[in-house]
Amino acid sequence: DAKTTQPTSMDCAEGRAANLPCNHSTISGNEYVYWYRQIHSQGPQYIIHGLKNNETNEMASLIITEDRKSSTLILPHATLRDTAVYYCIVRVPETSGSRLTFGEGTQLTVNP
């Protein structure tokens, strides 16, 4: 699985958009980008995933650059409850076995 690089921490004001970047410059053509988050000591929560196209669901939007070497997770209107560690994971579901490999993630703090 390709390695990802995320900032260690970020701050965001409540009500504003939170944009979390992820670099995955060694991503291969069949690898997907997944985002999970973990609110303090709770179980990780799936947010979104995508391959090439931008994706949106009720929680967030995922923007993947055209060369697929980086992506951004967007929380459109961050709330205090969005304070969590956000993990960007790149993998090929079909060939990388059946695991998600979590890195260090980004600690997002949403401030009032």
Next chain:
Amino acid sequence: DSGVTQTPKHLITATGQRVTLRCSPRSGDLSVYWYQQSLDQGLQFLIHYYNGEERAKGNILERFSAQQFPDLHSELNLSSLELGDSALYFCASSVLPAGANTGELFFGEGSRLTVL
């Protein structure tokens, strides 16, 4: 609520002891995954079962073992416990193996193990 149930939520035991952590996956999910999260290691994949069969192994110690039963619940057995085994143990489930390209795992709230 993810639908994945883990028991016990908290467990305190002594070194050298043995404990069993239990996981009930979401209704209909055939895959169960176990992860360990300690302060200095982050989330580490331990093992994956699909419909009763072991599918993948990660950094699971020989002192640890797991199984998935016919009713699809899973147990993680930790023996000869050491101080360093103190951690949060998460179970996750999914409908299909990750090879089915869903990528979505549903995690339980974890079992916090403290070894004194």
